[in-house]
Amino acid sequence: xxxxxxxxxxxxxxxxxxxxxxxxxxxxxxxxxxxxxxxxxxxxxxxxxxxxxxxxxxxxxxxxxxxxxxxxxxxxxxxxxxxxxxxxxxxxxxxxxxxxxxxxxxxxxxxxxxxxxxxxxxxxxxxxxxxxxxxxxxxxxxxxxxxxxxxxxxxxxxxxxxxxxxxxxxxxxxxxxxxxxxxxxxxxxxxxxxxxxxxxxxxxxxxxxxxxxxxxx
Amino acid sequence: xxxxxxxxxxxxxxxxxxxxxxxxxxxxxxxxxxxxxxxxxxxxxxxxxxxxxxxxxxxxxxxxxxxxxxxxxxxxxxxxxxxxxxxxxxxxxxxxxxxxxxxxxxxxxxxxxxxxxxxxxxxxxxxxxxxxxxxxxxxxxxxxxxxxxxxxxxxxxxxxxxxxxxxxxxxxxxxxxxxxxxxxxxxxxxxxxxxxxxxxxxxxxxxxxxxxxxxxxxxxxxxxxxxxxxxxxxxxxxxxxxxxxxxxxx
Numbered sequence: 001x002x003x004x005x006x007x008x009x010x011x012x013x014x015x016x017x018x019x020x021x022x023x024x025x026x027x028x029x030x031x032x033x034x035x036x037x038x039x040x041x042x043x044x045x046x047x048x049x050x051x052x053x054x055x056x057x058x059x060x061x062x063x064x065x066x067x068x069x070x071x072x073x074x075x076x077x078x079x080x081x082x083x084x085x086x087x088x089x090x091x092x093x094x095x096x097x098x099x100x101x102x103x104x105x106x107x108x109x110x111x112x113x114x115x116x117x118x119x120x121x122x123x124x125x126x127x128x129x130x131x132x133x134x135x136x137x138x139x140x141x142x143x144x145x146x147x148x149x150x151x152x153x154x155x156x157x158x159x160x161x162x163x164x165x166x167x168x169x170x171x172x173x174x175x176x177x178x179x180x181x182x183x184x185x186x187x188x189x190x191x192x193x194x195x196x197x198x199x200x201x202x203x204x205x206x207x208x209x210x211x212x213x214x215x216x217x
Numbered sequence: 218x219x220x221x222x223x224x225x226x227x228x229x230x231x232x233x234x235x236x237x238x239x240x241x242x243x244x245x246x247x248x249x250x251x252x253x254x255x256x257x258x259x260x261x262x263x264x265x266x267x268x269x270x271x272x273x274x275x276x277x278x279x280x281x282x283x284x285x286x287x288x289x290x291x292x293x294x295x296x297x298x299x300x301x302x303x304x305x306x307x308x309x310x311x312x313x314x315x316x317x318x319x320x321x322x323x324x325x326x327x328x329x330x331x332x333x334x335x336x337x338x339x340x341x342x343x344x345x346x347x348x349x350x351x352x353x354x355x356x357x358x359x360x361x362x363x364x365x366x367x368x369x370x371x372x373x374x375x376x377x378x379x380x381x382x383x384x385x386x387x388x389x390x391x392x393x394x395x396x397x398x399x400x401x402x403x404x405x406x407x408x409x410x411x412x413x414x415x416x417x418x419x420x421x422x423x424x425x426x427x428x429x430x431x432x433x434x435x436x437x438x439x440x441x442x443x444x445x446x447x448x449x450x451x452x453x454x455x456x457x458x459x460x461x462x463x464x465x466x467x
Contacts, residue, residue, distance in 0.1 A: 010343065014350035021358035045313070052312055056300075057326050058355040061348065063296035064330030070285050090275050094282025102290050110247050116287070118251040118458075119280040122258035125458045128451035129262070135444065146437050153441030154448070161449055178442060180392045184399025185439025187372050188432070191400070192407055194368035201361035204353050 011207030018205035024051030252465045255458055376400045399435040406432030
């Protein structure tokens with residue numbers, strides 16, 4: 001099989017699977033679309049079937065690919081350890097200990113409480129400093145009207161969250177900001193993200209996505 | 218005595234009365250390990266000093282190793298094992314096609330998973346790419362349907378909806394108008410359209426430029442509020458961590 005036909009096969013598979021999945025998800029399990037005609041329930045159930053099958057297939061493939069990914073991570077760190085990068089031993093030991101803990105003490109969440117939660121919350125706490133530093137940089141590098149508006153809104157929201165009676169007018173301002181202008185901006189951002197997801201999805205459906213096209217064997 | 222003090226500091230877990238000595242020991246160990254790991258992560262603030270600089274990296278490596286292990290366990294226990302158990306029971310079926318179809322789906326998925334391993338063999342990459350194609354496109358289809366049904370239609374309906382008490386409450390009418398204009402102008406901000414002028418350059422119409430500026434005001438306002446909310450969340454977590462350190466260290 002030639003290079004072009006192989007790439008074309010991937011694109012063809014992508015297109016067919018995508019069209020079947022979208023139609024199945026949109027039309028399936030929705031008898032109201034077919035009115036009160038007899039057998040509309042059965043028709044809706046049958047239309048949902050291909051989507052259901054493909055979703056189950058993909059869920060299992062993703063789970064298997066996660067296992068492959070983790071195996072790859074371990075192999076990479078074993079290789080690093082062989083090159084005398086001893087810090088990789090920490091990762092391998094941590095991985096091995098967690099699996100051992102899971103096998104021997106099922107249902108015991110103390111490992112999660114002792115390690116995962118403190119590291120995650122400490123990293124989230126460090127985020128405060130990064131954010132504060134980032135805000136200061138915005139004001140230093142972009143001291144224009146937009147930078148000032150950004151900082152002013154952030155200050156009003158921060159001050160509005162303080163439980164002080166003296167700041168009641170600021171809280172009223174903050175509440176109004178959150179309910180009208182911020183809501184409008186956030187809706188536009190969410191709509192933009194959703195439209196972007198639709199465009200990216202359609203590009204993948206049409207075989208324009210490079211993820212499964214770029215590396216031609 | 219020190220362990221008793223440690224036990225009081227483990228948050229919700231600390232209030233549980235240990236029924237025996239081993240339970241108390243376990244809770245104390247949890248508190249001590251949490252304390253040490255929190256300090257190791259906060260050592261990032263000291264910069265890349267000799268000996269201290271490696272503590273943050275060690276904490277992150279522990280975190281990555283543990284997360285990988287938990288992810289492996291969840292993938293196996295949450296997806297692979299239930300499917301494996303289901304296909305062994307001939308009386309149950311995921312679909313209306315019967316148990317034989319379930320077996321076929323499961324082993325097809327496993328075959329697809331194995332085909333992913335062929336990526337390094339250049340002559341067989343097209344097989345791997347076909348599996349990627351199925352996974353990416355099914356994911357993209359779910360994203361498209363989700364974006365349409367879950368975000369675009371509901372948000373457009375909510376933005377264009379007129380509240381029932383609009384005539385009674387003037388401020389509600391103003392807010393509705395602000396939300397409508399703000400959403401539309403902020404969406405328009407991402408749309409860039411120019412026309413050629415006589416000198417061979419490009420020029421935006423004044424109306425378009427003005428509308429984009431209004432949109433930018435709403436976007437910057439939203440980003441400022443999101444930034445403040447994130448500052449508040451991370452500050453709350455930082456306060457909790459610092460009080461934890463002080464309680465144990467005191």
